[in-house]
Amino acid sequence: MPTTKTKGIVVFSGGSAANNLVDVFSTVRENKKCPLSYVIPISDNGGSSSELIRVFGGPGIGDVRSRLVRLIPDDPDPSQTDSEKAAIKIFFNHRLPKDAELAKQEWLQIVEANHALWTNISTAKKELIRSFLNMINFEILKRLRPSSTFDFSSASIGNLFLTGARLFSGSFESAIYLLSSICSVPSHTLVLPAISTNHTHHIRAGLSNSTTITGQNSISHPSVPSPLEQTPSEHEETEAHDLIEDANLPGSLPTLRKQYITFSKQGEEDLPARIERIWYINPYGQEIRPPANPRVLEALDAAQAVIYSIGSLYTSLIPSITLKGVGEALSRPSIRHKILILNSTNDRETGPSSQPFSARDFVAAIAKAATESKSKDVHAVPEKAEYKMYVTHLIHLQGPGTPRVDKEELAELGIECIKVYGRRVGDEQFLRYDEKALIQALEVTMGRREARSERSRRNTLEG
Structure with a gap:
């Protein structure tokens, strides 16, 4: 008899913050x-x-x-020793030194297989990885011009490998498949770029004071660019960049053509006003409405x-939700649970500090992006009654600095709130989610039968 395939779980996230919850999602997936x-969004234009x-x-x-x-499994794999898995994780997460000359020297050591990073990686995998690193090294040399030299400062070896694999295959999806195979990512877990593309897609933010900010780096964690040319006016700056031979089209926005290798996520200044909308732009700043990766829509359908x-919120979640096709898929009642795990603190994107976002503001931003995804009107605004089409449950922490959660207000919108236990790590000023409490909250919300008996655990779950 034919078997019915179990419906899956889709997680919208960015990179570093959600990496801390990978074990939580893996446990819920395993139990279900x-x-x-x-x-994962592909609009980041900061760092290496x-x-x-x-x-x-x-x-x-x-x-x-x-x-x-991050998804390299900890469980035994007969094709890999534990030391090799650890070595591969270290290798692909490794960053070159901040000093440009030292970074280039270390890069050549790695390409020539003379670096200690290769220790414990089998010969077959080493030569496979090295072939794509040699390819990207060759492409860097090919593009060397008097006006443009590749800067290896703080470069990620994993990013260089993925770029080499993408250039070789002509497919970003193929490059992801190759790295997934090398990292032994289990077949039941997929990492899907929000847009399947070989092109760069930038975003722009519109603020409530009618100003705009261009590029994810400038929105999220602005840094002083290390420009190849510094000129006083935007027109002169554009002309100066047009003399540089790189991948940017002539006449494209200067702010999208600079190096933003060094930035800090600490001590960021408040935005002058709240973000109201995120949209995609072409290299000249005109709005575009790209479709979502078809595999993302397939995952949502199932x-x-x-x-x-x-x-x-605005650079990790919204760029994926606002894509054509995503809002329609999210609004379908076949997806029974649409769960927002609320941040434990507000950041630069959900301020300014004089007007910090509440839980309702987070929900409203998601609903607005999904509504714009569905509508021909890029300024479409959802009715409050429609919020529950995109968010049905909210899991949150409670303590100093956490976003305000008005349970009665959200209940009127049809959204159920679940408060869970949090903890502080070291000298951190903000709370972190406790893994066991978050797993319990997700499983209770999604209906895992065994979790019912755990609801009585004090200080862990309240809903």
Whole structure:
């Protein structure tokens, strides 16, 4: 008799913050015995990705790489020793020194297989990995011009590998498949770029004071660019960049053509006003409405639950939700549980500090992006009664600095709130989710039968 395939779980997330919850999602997936898909945005233009984009074009790949490497399993794999898995994780997460000359020297050591990073990686895998690193090294040399030299400062080896594999195959999806295979990512777990593309896709934010901010780096964690040319006016700056031979089209926005290798996520200044909308732009700043990766829509069509993970609301979640096709898929009643895991604190994107976002503001932003995804009107605004089409449950912490949660207000919108236990790590000023409490909350919400008996655990779950 034919068997019915178990519906899966789809997690919308960015990179570093949600990496802390990978074990939570993996445990829930295992207990539900279903597939798990991560949807990752590709609009990041900061850090070492900015240099790869400047020289080669293509999507921002850092969050995809970090998730694939984070998913290297801890359980025994007969094809790999534990030491090799650890070595591969270290290898693909490794960053070159900040000093450009030292970084280049170390890069040559790695390409020539003279670096200690290769220790404990089998010869077959070493030569396979090295072949793509040699390819990207050759492409860097090919693109060397008096006006443009590739800067290896703080470059991620995993990002360089993925770029080499993408250039070789002509397919970002193929490069992801190759890295997934090398990292032994289980077949039941997929990492899906929000857009399947070989091109760069940038985002722009519109603020409530009618100003705009261009590029994810400038929205999320602005840094002083290390420009190849510094000129006083935008027109002169554009002309100066047009003299540089790189992957950027002549006349494209200068702010999208700079190196943003060095930035800090600490001590960011408040935005002058709240973000109201995120949209995609072409290299000249004109709005575009790209479609979602078809595999993302397939995963949503076969989903029993969607989870909006912790992370940057407007640069990690919204760029995936606003894509054509996603809003329609999210609004379907076949997805019974649409769970927002609320951040434990507000950041630069969900301020300013004088007007911090509440839980309702997070929900409203998700609903607005999904509504815009469905509508021909890019300024479409959902009715409050429609919020529950996109968010049915909210899991949150409670303590100093956490976003305000008005349970009665959200209940009127048809959204159930579940408060869970949190903890502080070291000297951190903000709460972190306790893994066991979060697993319990997700399983109770999604209907795992065995979790019912655990609801009585004091200080763990309240809903």
